[in-house]
Amino acid sequence: MAGVWINQILQGILLGGLYTMFATGLSLSAGVMRFVNIAHGDFIVLACFLLLILTTSLGLNPIVATLVILPVAFAVGFGLQRFLLQRVVGENVLLVILVTFGLSIIIENGLLEGFGADPQKVAGGWMETATIGLGGGINMGLFQVVTFVAAVAVVAALDLVLYRTGIGAKIRAVSDDVAAADLIGLSSVRIYAVAMGISFVTIGIAAGFMSIWTDFDPASGPTRLLIAFEVIVLGGLGSMWGSLMGGIVLGVAQSVGAQFDIAWQMLAGHLVFLIVLAVRPQGLFPKY
Amino acid sequence: MATNELLSVEGVSVFYDKFRALDRIDINVGAGEIVSIIGANGAGKSTLLKAIIGQAGRVEGRIQFEGENILGRATADIVAAGMMLVPEGRRLFPSLTVEENLRLGWAVGRKGEFGFAELWRLFPALEERKRQKAGSLSGGQQQMVALGRALLANPKLLLCDEISLGLAPLVVNELYALIPRVKERGIGILIVEQDIERSLAVADRFYCLLEGRVSLAGHPREATREMVMKHYFGL
Ligand SMILES: Nc1ncnc2c1ncn2[C@@H]1O[C@H](COP(=O)(O)OP(=O)(O)O)[C@@H](O)[C@H]1O
Ligand SMILES: [Mg+2]
Numbered sequence: 001m002a003g004v005w006i007n008q009i010l011q012g013i014l015l016g017g018l019y020t021m022f023a024t025g026l027s028l029s030a031g032v033m034r035f036v037n038i039a040h041g042d043f044i045v046l047a048c049f050l051l052l053i054l055t056t057s058l059g060l061n062p063i064v065a066t067l068v069i070l071p072v073a074f075a076v077g078f079g080l081q082r083f084l085l086q087r088v089v090g091e092n093v094l095l096v097i098l099v100t101f102g103l104s105i106i107i108e109n110g111l112l113e114g115f116g117a118d119p120q121k122v123a124g125g126w127m128e129t130a131t132i133g134l135g136g137g138i139n140m141g142l143f144q145v146v147t148f149v150a151a152v153a154v155v156a157a158l159d160l161v162l163y164r165t166g167i168g169a170k171i172r173a174v175s176d177d178v179a180a181a182d183l184i185g186l187s188s189v190r191i192y193a194v195a196m197g198i199s200f201v202t203i204g205i206a207a208g209f210m211s212i213w214t215d216f217d218p219a220s221g222p223t224r225l226l227i228a229f230e231v232i233v234l235g236g237l238g239s240m241w242g243s244l245m246g247g248i249v250l251g252v253a254q255s256v257g258a259q260f261d262i263a264w265q266m267l268a269g270h271l272v273f274l275i276v277l278a279v280r281p282q283g284l285f286p287k288y
Numbered sequence: 289m290a291t292n293e294l295l296s297v298e299g300v301s302v303f304y305d306k307f308r309a310l311d312r313i314d315i316n317v318g319a320g321e322i323v324s325i326i327g328a329n330g331a332g333k334s335t336l337l338k339a340i341i342g343q344a345g346r347v348e349g350r351i352q353f354e355g356e357n358i359l360g361r362a363t364a365d366i367v368a369a370g371m372m373l374v375p376e377g378r379r380l381f382p383s384l385t386v387e388e389n390l391r392l393g394w395a396v397g398r399k400g401e402f403g404f405a406e407l408w409r410l411f412p413a414l415e416e417r418k419r420q421k422a423g424s425l426s427g428g429q430q431q432m433v434a435l436g437r438a439l440l441a442n443p444k445l446l447l448c449d450e451i452s453l454g455l456a457p458l459v460v461n462e463l464y465a466l467i468p469r470v471k472e473r474g475i476g477i478l479i480v481e482q483d484i485e486r487s488l489a490v491a492d493r494f495y496c497l498l499e500g501r502v503s504l505a506g507h508p509r510e511a512t513r514e515m516v517m518k519h520y521f522g523l
Contacts, residue, residue, distance in 0.1 A: 166391070166395055169384060169388045169391065169392060170392065170395070172381065172383060172384055172388075173381040173384060173388075173389075173392060175383075176381040176382060176383050176384065177379060177381060179379075180375060180379035180380075180381065181381075182343060182363060183338075183341065183343055183363070183373055183375045183379060184363075184367065184372070184373060184375070184379075184392065184393070184396060184437070184438075184441075185341075185363045185364045185366070185367030185368070185372070185396040185397075185441075186364070186392060186395075186396055187362065187363070187364045190364075
């Protein structure tokens with residue numbers, strides 16, 4: 001009996017890895033630029049469809065396909081911030097939110113037009129089916145374990161970039177005081193764009209794992225945004241390691257909730273989120 | 289004016305919407321020269337420095353740095369060309385360490401011979417605190433970081449906006465003792481202050497701003513106290 005619960009917790013932790021990947025980029029962009037990109041989830045889904053094309057039409061291996069889209073993702077994030085969002089940033093938070101909300105609708109409808117509403121999936125081959133048995137009826141999917149390890153690596157890499165590199169210091173400086181950055185010649189416009197570019201690289205990585213882990217359709221974005229949002233609020237805005245903890249908390253809550261009753265899966269996650277928000281509004285591991 | 293002219297501001301006006309904060313200002317600074325701008329609160333001193341460094345909104349007139357027009361150029365380019373501002377109120381990045389704040393100065397700057405070795409010699413107190421968050425330092429130490437950050441950019445022209453603001457007199461003495469040492473390196477310095485005596489004591493030349501105009505200019509030795517007071521307050 002205990003084995004069932006241990007198994008659910010373990011699966012929840014692994015699921016938390018995927019959730020962390022949804023969240024890190026949003027945590028970075030929201031932490032630095034102080035607005036939530038409402039289209040974050042839709043861009044993940046858009047990247048999933050891109051991977052679908054690359055793996056089916058071009059026959060690329062999913063890992064290669066993901067590596068191919070990462071530089072593209074950086075360029076899209078950089079350009080989006082530099083040429084569109086920068087025009088409205090700072091003037092009025094509501095305006096930025098409306099613009100990204102508009103993007104979300106455009107992406108969703110564009111994908112619906114191009115691919116229809118059917119669920120899609122990228123084939124992961126042997127990676128998907130291999131399992132690691134731990135005995136006692138507990139099995140971990142190899143792909144799930146790889147995802148979790150990759151999530152830890154993404155978090156560690158982002159933390160390293162933010163706290164150990166020159167561009168990371170510039171990003172944190174702009175996050176501290178935009179006007180002061182501009183006064184000393186740190187171009188905030190450029191640094192914002194780089195931060196959004198990095199955020200979009202994590203979107204590409206998240207899509208690489210999500211597109212194999214689960215089905216997706218053009219309307220899958222908002223759920224991913226909600227998960228990402230809950231993870232960063234749980235973990236503390238702007239804290240990369242906090243995102244990992246937030247992802248694990250949410251994943252375990254859902255997984256354990258589902259064991260009681262499958263209908264409880266999402267609800268349990270939302271409940272834990274609301275309880276933490278009420279008790280610790282700054283998140284479990286606040287940075288700012 | 290000077291043969292080694294570094295900065296020349298000619299007929300510069302700055303507008304905030306319809307309000308004219310500066311009205312056809314003429315100012316110049318030579319290499320290795322300390323020029324002081326005095327003026328009451330709201331006279332337009334900070335606006336002038338922001339216009340020079342490329343951070344004021346609408347600017348008219350001519351601003352030349354080493355003979356080249358810089359009006360309309362990006363601040364990042366102006367800084368890389370050899371000008372750096374110590375902003376009013378220090379404006380450090382509080383969540384960054386002292387060392388990170390200082391490194392930013394080097395990163396945006398001209399990459400000259402003034403490096404961390406020179407910096408620690410000038411501000412020994414900062415080296416011990418380099419791993420501390422800048423926000424945790426005292427006001428005087430923060431001002432040293434702000435000045436150090438600017439020097440690490442290896443400016444040919446240093447703009448200082450009210451570096452004495454809110455600091456104890458002893459600390460201000462310490463800071464002002466450094467100004468001649470900066471000048472020795474051949475750096476031109478434009479100092480903005482409300483504290484008349486302090487800034488006239490170090491200056492080679494001065495300008496007095498009153499409601500956006502130059503009300504008086506000259507050499508500190510030649511200016512009487514009454515004359516300065518009259519043009520400072522516009523009485
Ligand atoms: N961003 C701004 N928007 C509108 N008015 C401003 C702005 N900055 C300064 N001013 C106005 O311009 C005038 C000069 O300001 P400032 O240059 O800060 O003076 P000082 O530095 O000499 O105290 C003041 O009347 C001030 O209210
Ligand atoms: Mg001022």
